[in-house]
Amino acid sequence: MMKRFKFLIVLAWMTTLLTGQIFEPVSWSHELKITGKTSGEIIHKAGIEGKWHMYGMDIPEGGPRPTRFVYETLQDVELDGNVISKSGLTKVFDKNFNMHLSWYSKEALFVQKVKFKNAAQVKIEGYVEFMACDDEQCLPPEQDEFSLRSGTTKLPAVGAEQAATPAKTLTADKQAQTTAETTETTVISAEQSELQQIAEAAVTDYWHPVIEELRAFGSQTGTSGDASLWYIFIAGIIGGFIALFTPCVWPIIPMTVSFFLKRSEKKTRGRRDAILYGLAIIIIYVSLGILITVIFGASALNSMSTNAIFNLLFFALLVVFAISFFGAFEITLPASWSTKLDAKADSTTGFLNILFMAFTLVLVSFSCTGPIIGTLLVEVSTTGSLLAPAIGMLGFAIALAIPFTFFAFFPSLLKNMPRSGGWLNQVKVVLAFLELAFALKFLSVADLAYGWRILDREVFIALWIVIFALLGIYLLGKIRFPNDSETKHTSVLGIFLAIISLSFAIYMVPGLWGAPLKAISAFAPPLYTQDFNLYDDEVHAKFSDYDLGMAYAAQHQKPVVVDFSGYGCVNCRKMEASVWTHPKVKEMLENNYVLITLFVDDKTSLEEPYTVEENGKIRKIRTVGDKWSYLQRYKFGSNAQPFYVMLDTHGNPINNAYTFDESTENFINWLSKK
Numbered sequence: 001m002m003k004r005f006k007f008l009i010v011l012a013w014m015t016t017l018l019t020g021q022i023f024e025p026v027s028w029s030h031e032l033k034i035t036g037k038t039s040g041e042i043i044h045k046a047g048i049e050g051k052w053h054m055y056g057m058d059i060p061e062g063g064p065r066p067t068r069f070v071y072e073t074l075q076d077v078e079l080d081g082n083v084i085s086k087s088g089l090t091k092v093f094d095k096n097f098n099m100h101l102s103w104y105s106k107e108a109l110f111v112q113k114v115k116f117k118n119a120a121q122v123k124i125e126g127y128v129e130f131m132a133c134d135d136e137q138c139l140p141p142e143q144d145e146f147s148l149r150s151g152t153t154k155l156p157a158v159g160a161e162q163a164a165t166p167a168k169t170l171t172a173d174k175q176a177q178t179t180a181e182t183t184e185t186t187v188i189s190a191e192q193s194e195l196q197q198i199a200e201a202a203v204t205d206y207w208h209p210v211i212e213e214l215r216a217f218g219s220q221t222g223t224s225g226d227a228s229l230w231y232i233f234i235a236g237i238i239g240g241f242i243a244l245f246t247p248c249v250w251p252i253i254p255m256t257v258s259f260f261l262k263r264s265e266k267k268t269r270g271r272r273d274a275i276l277y278g279l280a281i282i283i284i285y286v287s288l289g290i291l292i293t294v295i296f297g298a299s300a301l302n303s304m305s306t307n308a309i310f311n312l313l314f315f316a317l318l319v320v321f322a323i324s325f326f327g328a329f330e331i332t333l334p335a336s337w338s339t340k341l342d343a344k345a346d347s348t349t350g351f352l353n354i355l356f357m358a359f360t361l362v363l364v365s366f367s368c369t370g371p372i373i374g375t376l377l378v379e380v381s382t383t384g385s386l387l388a389p390a391i392g393m394l395g396f397a398i399a400l401a402i403p404f405t406f407f408a409f410f411p412s413l414l415k416n417m418p419r420s421g422g423w424l425n426q427v428k429v430v431l432a433f434l435e436l437a438f439a440l441k442f443l444s445v446a447d448l449a450y451g452w453r454i455l456d457r458e459v460f461i462a463l464w465i466v467i468f469a470l471l472g473i474y475l476l477g478k479i480r481f482p483n484d485s486e487t488k489h490t491s492v493l494g495i496f497l498a499i500i501s502l503s504f505a506i507y508m509v510p511g512l513w514g515a516p517l518k519a520i521s522a523f524a525p526p527l528y529t530q531d532f533n534l535y536d537d538e539v540h541a542k543f544s545d546y547d548l549g550m551a552y553a554a555q556h557q558k559p560v561v562v563d564f565s566g567y568g569c570v571n572c573r574k575m576e577a578s579v580w581t582h583p584k585v586k587e588m589l590e591n592n593y594v595l596i597t598l599f600v601d602d603k604t605s606l607e608e609p610y611t612v613e614e615n616g617k618i619r620k621i622r623t624v625g626d627k628w629s630y631l632q633r634y635k636f637g638s639n640a641q642p643f644y645v646m647l648d649t650h651g652n653p654i655n656n657a658y659t660f661d662e663s664t665e666n667f668i669n670w671l672s673k674k
Contacts, residue, residue, distance in 0.1 A: 024616075025052035025132050025139075030146035034119050039080070042148065044069065044110040044128060051134045053103040056089050060099055065131040065141040067104075069112065073125035080113035103133075124148045145618050147611060206550045206651040211637035214645070217656035221670055229391050236395025239376045242431065243400060247424040248368035252361060254414045257407045273354060274408030278401030280358035282394065288373075289393030311446035318439035321370070325432030327425075327482040368428065369400075422485030426494075429481055433471040437464055441523050448525060448567035450603050457525040458532065461511040464520070472502035521577030523570070539580040539589050541597035546631060549596035554649040561589065561671075563597040564632045564643040571660040572642045582664045588671045593646075598628035600641060646673070 031043045048054055059066035069083050086109040089102040116122050127145040243249055257274060324330060362369075376392050407414050440455070440463055447455040473479055475498035477490045490498075511517040514535030517524060527538040541563065543549030553560045565572045579585055589595050602625035609622045612630060621627050633639050636657070646655040658670045 025049040025134075026054055026130060026142075028128060028144040028146075030148060032114075032122065032124060032148040038115055038117060040077075040114050040116065040119065040122070042112040042114060042124065044083075044112070044146075046104070046108040046110075046130070048104060048106055048108065048132070050106075052132050053090070053105045053134070054108060054130050054132050056102040056104065057083070057085060059101060063099055063101060064133065065129065067108075067110075067128065067130045069110065069126065069128050071112075071124060071126040073123060075123035076118060076121040077114050077116040077124060080115045083110050083112045085110055122149060145611065145620055206547060207631065207635060208651065209635050209637075210651070210653050211635075214636060214653045214657055217653060220657040220659050221661055221666060229387060232388050232392045233395040236376060236392040236397075237399045238395075239372050239392075240396040240399025242427075243365075243369045243372050243396070244403060245424065245427045246365075246368035246431075247428065248365040249400070250424055252365065253403050253407065254417060256357075256361070256404055257411065257414060271408050274405050276354045277358055278405040280355045281361065281401040281404075282397040283355070284358055284362055285373075285393040285397035285400075286390055289390035311442045314442040315439050315446075318435045318442070322432040322435035322439065325428045325435065327429075327484075372396075372431070422487065423491075425481075425483045425485070426475075429474060429484070430471065430497075433467055433474070437467050440464070444523075444525050445567060448529070453529070455525065456529040456531060457527065458512050458530055460524050461508050461517070461520075464524075465505045465508050465512075468501050468508075469505040472498045472500075472505065475501060516577045516581050518574075518578045521573045524573070526573060526576060539576070539586050539595070541595045543594070543596045544598065546596055546598055546628065549594055550647075550649070550651060553594040553647075556594070557649060558594050559592070559649070559654060560647040561593045561595050562645045562647060563595065564628065564638075564641050564645075565597055565599055566601045566641045567599060569601075569641045574662060575642050575660065578662050579664050579667050582668075584668055585664060585671065588668070592671070598631070599625060600629040600632065601625045602628070644670075646670075 025048060027047045029045045029047075031045075032040060033043055034040045046054060055064050055066055057067050071079065087104055087107060090105055091100065091102045093100050114122075114124075125145075125147045127143045129141055129143050131141045132139050244253075256277070373393075373396065376396060440460060444455050444460055447453065470479065475490075475494045477487060477494070508517060508520065511520075511524070512532075514527065514530050514533035516527065516535065516538065527533065527535070528540060543552065546562065549562075550560060580589065602623060604624045606622060606624060606627065609620055611618050611620050612634075613619075614630070614634070619630070621630055629639065632643060635651075636643070636645055638657070640659065642660055644658040645653060646658075648654050655670065655673050658667065661667065
């Protein structure tokens with residue numbers, strides 16, 4: 001039953017992906033109707049397209065998502081009873097879910113009675129959650145938000161001009177406080193008040209869309225800043241090759257290849273089976289990547305990149321993987337799983353037999369490959385790309401499958417393979433240190449987005465120095481873990497790797513006093529989080545608020561560079577450390593322009609959230625980051641970071657957009673409007 005349900009949702013998702021069609025079969029209207037001096041009704045009405053139906057409010061457990069109403073804000077009003085359905089329900093046996101269900105067709109009307117003392121003071125906000133299906137597919141559950149006052153029908157979406165007004169979101173004093181806390185350079189309170197007045201008077205000019213005007217200047221300079229699919233594919237291949245050199249995979253290679261060659265009378269058949277075995281490995285891992293996307297969805301994966309809960313979970317996950325690799329315990333799947341698959345492989349023939357054998361390999365090697373796959377999926381999932389998990393798994397699987405096919409064609413080379421030994425456990429321990437280092441990156445993203453300030457830049461760097469110093473000492477043989485074998489000497493390779501690790505640790509030491517450390521700028525927190533900083537070449541934005549920054553620019557008749565950034569944006573940190581610290585760039589940004597940096601993932605709550613209409617849907621702007629993200633999409637038609645635009649004092653572009661490009665010369669030419 002649930003498998004059928006999930007299949008229908010996957011079918012709808014695949015149809016959307018292949019056809020580009022977005023299904024929106026249900027449209028809502030919401031109204032607050034006053035029926036008496038102290039009473040009223042909230043009327044929710046849904047229009048449902050022809051072949052579609054929407055499920056009722058009373059659905060058995062294990063079925064589709066029922067329709068439900070959530071009232072988040074009830075100001076000077078209280079609910080009187082429960083929501084009542086005024087429309088007739090169709091009751092049928094739904095073969096999709098194998099149960100009796102009820103649903104609405106064509107139209108659905110719901111009424112919630114309310115009581116109040118003064119109708120003029122009533123404010124109601126919330127959302128309705130619903131799910132729609134037809135005979136062939138089901139759409140994922142959706143939400144439709146509403147905000148109602150006396151005499152309104154679904155409070156109209158706030159226009160971009162209104163949404164931009166600082167007075168609608170934060171008071172002047174609050175804006176001043178926010179700006180003072182997040183930038184080094186502040187404006188005195190008298191000037192702040194004057195800027196506020198200018199901003200309120202000219203805010204329409206500041207927020208009007210300039211997408212076509214921006215395109216007229218030509219294509220943007222640089223790349224989008226997101227990890228390309230080729231980069232993800234290569235990262236997957238590297239992860240796959242690393243997994244090969246682990247105790248769970250390396251010893252299996254000669255045994256598996258020998259099995260395929262010996263089980264066939266003809267060598268060509270053994271080679272064919274080995275190729276099919278490699279293809280089966282690829283199919284399994286790519287299916288895993290697709291499954292990750294189907295379960296979470298691209299937008300959800302993207303939101304994970306700055307979500308505190310998910311980043312903390314990723315941090316904990318990598319720490320657990322590292323502890324496992326150190327030898328404290330072993331992450332294994334139930335032995336019965338591999339036993340059943342092994343038995344299934346013996347009882348089947350053809351490609352199905354080989355597929356079950358590949359599944360057995362995946363399960364047996366999970367204790368070693370699991371942490372590597374987990375790290376890869378965690379990293380690529382936060383790019384928000386729909387194909388990223390599948391592409392990453394494709395690279396991983398290809399690297400893992402290559403040796404099985406290669407040695408099947410050249411079996412004589414098997415005897416030249418290095419034998420299993422203590423060196424395999426050393427690979428796991430090295431990976432454990434690297435897992436710990438990467439784990440701190442996810443903790444840092446959550447820390448920055450929510451302003452906890454528990455992992456400032458010097459703390460982060462100090463931890464990395466300790467991790468890589470200990471790694472170097474381990475490679476010299478001075479530290480041993482439970483599963484390490486005794487060695488009488490240090491290998492030549494170990495010496496060179498120890499030199500690299502210890503040198504890297506020493507390289508980071510000046511960063512404790514503010515050195516930019518360009519090699520790790522993509523991972524370390526930004527320089528402004530450094531408490532003790534002797535380095536003064538970094539660039540600080542004059543404003544972290546778009547409207548106040550534009551008002552200041554208008555007052556001083558200076559052009560503006562708007563920097564759309566993100567706490568979780570790796571390439572933003574690279575640009576700040578490798579390009580902005582150049583003396584010429586620093587001089588131009590500070591003297592020739594008003595620099596405004598807007599963090600699109602800032603989780604600071606707005607004092608008064610508001611709604612906007614975007615692409616036919618009502619969206620609620622709840623945080624500072626939501627506001628700047630909407631500004632970037634609405635005004636400039638972009639949602640990638642880093643994203644730099646050059647504006648005049650009226651908010652119009654005076655050059656093409658600039659994205660990620662680590663060429664200092666190109667950035668100087670852009671600032672010079674060449």
